Amino acid sequence: MVQLIKQISKTIPKIGAVDLARGCRLFSEDIPLDGALTLQLFRSRKAHARILSLDVEKARKVNGVVGILTAKDIPGKNLFGLINKDQPLLAHEKVRFVGEAIALVAAADKEAAQKALEAIEVAYEDLPTLIDPEDSLKEGAPLIHAKGNLLSRRVIRKGNAAEALSGCDVVIKKTYRTPHVEHSYLEPDAGAGFVDQDGTLVIYASTQNPHYDLKEVSEILGLEEERIRIIQAATGGGFGSKLDLTVQGYIGLALYHFQRPVRLAFSREEAFLATPKRHPMNIEFETGASKDGKIQALRARIICDTGAYASYGLAVTARAAVHATGPYAIENLEVESLCVYTNNPIAGAMRGFGVPQVAFAHESQIDLLAQELGLDPMEIRRINALRPGSKTGTGQELAASVGMIKTLEAIEPYYRQAKAQWKTETIPEPLRRGIGIGSMWYGIGNTGVQNPSSARVEIDAQGKVTLFSGAADVGQGSSTVLAQITAEVLGIEPSEVSLVIADTKWTTNAGATSASRQTYISGNAVKEAAGKLADVLVTEAVDVLKTPKSLLVLEDGFVVDSRHSDKRVALSKLAKRAHDRGRPLSWQGYFDPETTPLDSASGQGIPYATYAFASHLALVTVDTSTGEVTVNRIVAAHDVGKAINPQNVEGQIQGGVGMGLGFALMEEFIPGKTVSMGDYHIPTSLDMPEIIPLIVEDQEPTGPYGAKGVGEPALIPTAPAILNAIADALGERIFRLPAHPERVRGAVRGRGKGHEC
C-alpha cells in the first residue's frame, strides 16, 4: 500500500468540544434516571481511630431513607486499590484518615440523606496519629496497617556514588520539600447507575479507568464482570485522581442491594477531603560535578507521604526514583525512594506521577552547580543532556527519539534575547526580573510493568467505520487523536469515525488514562486494528481494480490506484463486497511497550520504552516588598515525537503551564486545614503568563506515526523554571514549594544570610 499522510500533524477541533461548550454533554449528574435515590457517605472525622460501635438504626428511621449500608453489607471483598489492595470500601474495625467512608446512605432526596448522616452514631477509640512520614518510619511507631508503615522502597544504584562524590570539584547537597496538591478538577467525583432489564448493573462514572473500575466493582460485589457495565460519563477533568475507585463501588453496592436507580456526587468539600492528592515529598539531593560541568554523581533520598492508603503510591515512588537524575546522563547513582503510610489524606496519581517533585530538585541542583562552576544554566544542561546512545540511571541505552537537546535549542533564542534585553531593562524598585530554565524527561507508560492497550475497529456492510476504545477521554483529547489515527489508516475523515469509548460492554481494555500513555500505547493498538481492517479492504480492492496492492492507496473514502486516480472504489462498496464474501471486518489491535521490570536491588532495567523531553524558559518579575511573583512569559519546548494534533498538543502545554504555575507559586493543600477552593488557590486567568508553546518532533520509531505523549510533561518543567527564575531575580533560592509571597519575602529577608526557605 502507498502511504499518504493526511490526518496526522493536523489540527482538527477536539471531538466533543463544541458539545461541551454548548452544554450538551451528559455528566454523571445530568444522566436522566427517574426516581434515582440520592447516595451520600458517612465519613470519619478521626484521622486514626478504632471503631468501637456503629449505630445506623436511628438513621434508618429518618423519613425518606431507603437504606443504610455498612461494611457488613458488602457481598464480596471489602478491599480495593490500584496496585496494593489495602483500602476498604467502607471502613470497619478502624479508620485511617479524616474523611474515610464508613456508611453509605440511600435516600429519596438530599435532605433526607443529610438528616440520616447526622443521625448515624459512631464511637471511636482514638489511636496515635502520624502526619509526618519520618515519624511513621521510626522504630516503635504506631502501625497504620498491620504490614507496617513502609509501603514500598525503590533503589537505583549504578557506579559508585560515594566515591565519585568525593572526587568531585563541586558538590551541592540540599533538601527540597513539596506539599500535598489537590487536582482541582472542575467536576467533583460523581456517578449514577441503574439495573438493566437483564439484571446488569450499569454504572456511569466520572472516571479515567473504566475497565479497572469494572474489575474492582466485580470483586467488591462478588459478581461476575459480565453482570456489571461501567460507562464513562462526560468527565470534567481527572489529572490522576479519577484513576482510583471513587463513587463506582458505592453505586455498585447500592444497585446490588436496592435494585433502583441511584446517584452519588461528591461535594467539592468531599473531593478535597477524601480523594487522592499529589504526594508530598522530602527530597535530599547530593549532586557532584567536575570542573568541566559534567555531573559525576547523585545521591538522593526521597520520602513520599502516601497517606492512609496506597493508591498509586508504589508507582509514584518508583517513578520519582527513576527520574531523579533528570534528563541527564549520570554515571554514579545512589537513589533511594521510600513510600510511607501516614494518617494524612491518601496521595495517589497526579499529573506527573512523582516527577514534578523530583524535577524541582534536580533543576534547582543543576542551577546551583552552574552557579558554583561559573557556567551558564543553558550550557550545563547541554553538557549533561541525555542524547542518542546515552545510558540512563537504570542502565537503559537510549536509541532514538531523545530530543532533550532539541528542546534546549528551541528555547535558546528566547533565552539569549531575554538575557540580553529583557533582563537588562531598568525597572522600578522593588521589582526584580529573573530568568530560569527548567528541563525534564518523562517515561511514557507505567514503570517497568506491563501496560497494554487494546482496541477494535470495524466497518459495517454500509461502510460505517466504528472505533471501540476503552481509553477514557477526560478532556485531554485521546478520542480525537485515536479517531485521527483510525482515519489516517483508513483514508477517511476523523468525522467519519463513529466512536464507542470507555463502555465496558463494548470496548476492550485500553488501560488507564494515565502516565501520558494513551497516544503512544492506545494509538498503536488502534493503528494496528485499523491497519488489519485496511488490509482486508485493500485486498478486496485488488480484485476490483485489478491493481497490485503495492500501488493502492486509501484516500478520501476510496481505495485508489496511485497511478490513475480515477481508478478507484469506495470503501463502502468494498465493505459490502467483503461482508458478502464473509471476510472479517472487525479487528482488534494490541500494544504493550517493551519494558522490563527493574531489578529490586539495583533498579537496573528498562522501565519505559520511550521518553518525552521538555525545556521551559520562565521570565518572572518579583515584587520584593510583597513577595508577589508575576510570571511574564513561559516558553515551553516539548519533544512529543510527533504531534498528531498540534492544537491539542499546544492546549496540553498551556494547561500544563497553568498547573505548573500553581504548583510553583500557590497550591498547597494542608491536611486538616484546607477545606475547599476558598482555602486553596489555583491560578486564574489573571495569573496566566504569555505562553509560547514550541513543538519539537524527534520521532519515536515505535510510536504511532512517531508520537510519544505530552499530557504530564506539559506541567513538569514549569515550576523548576519559575523557581530558577525567582532565584535569578533574588540571588536567593527557595527550597520548598509553593513559593508563595510569604516564602518569597523570607528569601528576600534571608538574602546573603544563607537562610533556606
Next chain:
Amino acid sequence: MVQLIKQISKTIPKIGAVDLARGCRLFSEDIPLDGALTLQLFRSRKAHARILSLDVEKARKVNGVVGILTAKDIPGKNLFGLINKDQPLLAHEKVRFVGEAIALVAAADKEAAQKALEAIEVAYEDLPTLIDPEDSLKEGAPLIHAKGNLLSRRVIRKGNAAEALSGCDVVIKKTYRTPHVEHSYLEPDAGAGFVDQDGTLVIYASTQNPHYDLKEVSEILGLEEERIRIIQAATGGGFGSKLDLTVQGYIGLALYHFQRPVRLAFSREEAFLATPKRHPMNIEFETGASKDGKIQALRARIICDTGAYASYGLAVTARAAVHATGPYAIENLEVESLCVYTNNPIAGAMRGFGVPQVAFAHESQIDLLAQELGLDPMEIRRINALRPGSKTGTGQELAASVGMIKTLEAIEPYYRQAKAQWKTETIPEPLRRGIGIGSMWYGIGNTGVQNPSSARVEIDAQGKVTLFSGAADVGQGSSTVLAQITAEVLGIEPSEVSLVIADTKWTTNAGATSASRQTYISGNAVKEAAGKLADVLVTEAVDVLKTPKSLLVLEDGFVVDSRHSDKRVALSKLAKRAHDRGRPLSWQGYFDPETTPLDSASGQGIPYATYAFASHLALVTVDTSTGEVTVNRIVAAHDVGKAINPQNVEGQIQGGVGMGLGFALMEEFIPGKTVSMGDYHIPTSLDMPEIIPLIVEDQEPTGPYGAKGVGEPALIPTAPAILNAIADALGERIFRLPAHPERVRGAVRGRGKGHEC
C-alpha cells in the same frame, strides 16, 4: 521473544485419523436425526431440452411423501455457481445435461421417495445437443446459455512467438487430449439438516467450502446468513468436486419448507452423473527450441469442455493457460485458452485445476525436443528450468523458493542408476522397460484474484487454547497442520489445541479447501492469530518473570526465561492473569497472498504469490502384446517450501501418485456411457508402484515457517512421467490419455509408421 522450533518439520499422527480408522467419525449419513425425511432428486434424462410441463401432483399423493419442491418453491435466487452464477438449483424452462435436478422429493423413507420419483411426469421438447466444444464454438451453433457458448477466454502473450518459432532450430507441434475424469471420492455427496430452537437452519454437509455454501444457501433461500449455519461433517474426500454446492441447497430448501430434519445422500450413480468432473481438454502445442536446447517459443491453444454449467471452468482455463509453459522460462509466448459450454456433465475443479492436463502436453513436448536435439531429458529440463530471478510467462519475476532444479537434482541419482542398470537389464519379450521424467510447477492459491483466509485463536481463563478455522479438512490434513502451527507459536503440544473447524457459526471464512492453499494461506492466518495471542501472554509474563520480552520463550506450556529455564510461568497462569486484567484473549488473523489480476489482453501480472515445484521419475514395464503398463517405481521430489508435517506430505505424495497413475493409464469418464465404478477403473493397491517420496525444502519467505503446499502438485507430474516412460519403452508416443491397453497396443502397432494415438 526467542524463537524455538519444536512442532514444525515434525510428524504427528493426522488429527482425527485414529477416530476415522475406528469408525468414530460422523459422516453426514451417520448424524443422528430422529425422524429425518429422506430427500431425493428427480433428474433430467435429457442432455438438452425445453421443459414443456412438469407434473408432480401424482407423486405428491404417494404414501409417505411429505412434499415435492420445484423451481417455483425457491424463495430466493434459483441460481448459483462458484464464479459465474449460471446454474439453477432446480431446472425450470430447460435442462442442459443428463442428471440435472428438476424436483426435490421429501418423503418418510427411501422407498416412498423412490416411488414419488417414478410418479413425476415431465414433458420435454428436445433441443440440439452439443458434446464437442469445437462444435459449440461454431458459427450458428445452438446456444446452451443465452450469453453464448464461450464461457471464458484467457490469453497470455509475451515477446513474439510466431517470429521466434520461425527462427528455431527445432519446432514440435502436437495435439494432446485428456478425458473427463471422475473424482471417485470414497463418500458420495451427502448432507443432513435440522431447524434449531432459534429458527436457524443447521446444515451438515460433506464439503470443501462451508463459508461459500453459507452464502449460496442464503441467496437461494433469501435468508440472512445469520439464520443459516453450515457445519462440515466428516468428509470422505473431495478432490475439488465438493467445492461446488451439491446437497446443501436442497437441504436448505427442504428445511425452509418443511421445518423438519432431513437427509440427502447421492448414490454413487448420482455422484457420477451429476457432480463436476475434471475438464477434458484439447491442447495444441507448438514448441520451438534452439540447438543449445533452450526453448525459445511456445504457441498453445487449449480448449476446455466445461459442460453444461460453469462451476470453476473460468479458473481452470486461466490456470491451464498460465501453467502452459511448464516450470520453464520461455521468452516468447502466445497461449490462448478457451472454456466452452457443452451438454456434457459439468466440469469443475479437480486436483490440479487444469495443470495435470497441460503438464501432459508440456512434458511430452520437452521430451520430443530433447529427442530431436539429442539431449538427455534431465539436461533439457535443467537448461530451461525456472530459477530465482527467472521471469514467468506472465512477466512475474521469481524471487525466492524456486526449487525446480532442486527437485531434478533430487531424482537425478535414481534416474542415473535406472538408466545405467535397470534399463539395461535383459528382460523377456514382449516386455519393454522405459524411464520417464515429469516435472511441474503449481501456483499456490487462486489465479490473480483475492484469496484470503482468516482464523481465530483464543485461550480461556483456564488456559485452554482453541483454534477456530473455517478451513475444511477433507482428509488432506489441514487441521493437523494448523494445530501444529498454533502449537508452535504458543509453545504447546498440538494435542493441547482444541479445534473448532468449518462451522460457520463459530469459524471465520478461511476460503475454500482448494488450490493447495490451506497450508500457505490459512497457515499464515493462523500463525498471525496465534502470534497476537502469544504476544499478549508473553507481555503478561514480562511482568511475572521480570524478564525482558526479548529473552522470553514459549516452551512446553510455559513462558520461560531463556537464560534460566527454571524461571518460568505456565500459560494457564498467564491466561488467568491476563483474563483478570481484561486483556483480549481471542485473536483473529488474516492473510491474503499478494497477487495482481492478469491483464485481459496480455495475461501479464502476478497470478500467484508463490509456486510449488516437483519432478517425478517413472520406471515402467510395457507388455507389448497386451498393451498393459506396469509402473514399477515412482520417485517423487516435491519442493514444498517446508514440510510442516513430513508424514502428511509423504501421504499426499503417495495419494497423488495413485491418482496420477489412474489419470495416466486408466481413468476415462465417457458421458452417457460411464455409470458407476463398474465402468470406471481407478488404481487398486495392486496397481500401485513402489513410491519414493523426496521432500525438497526451498523455503518460501512469505509462507508459514517457509511452507507452500503439496495437495495438487503431488498428482501432476506422475502421468507425464509415466507417458514419457512408455514412449521411452516403445519408441512411440501416446498423445491421448489415458494410455489404456488398447491405446498402448495401437502405439505398438503404429511403431515406425508415424501413427499418433
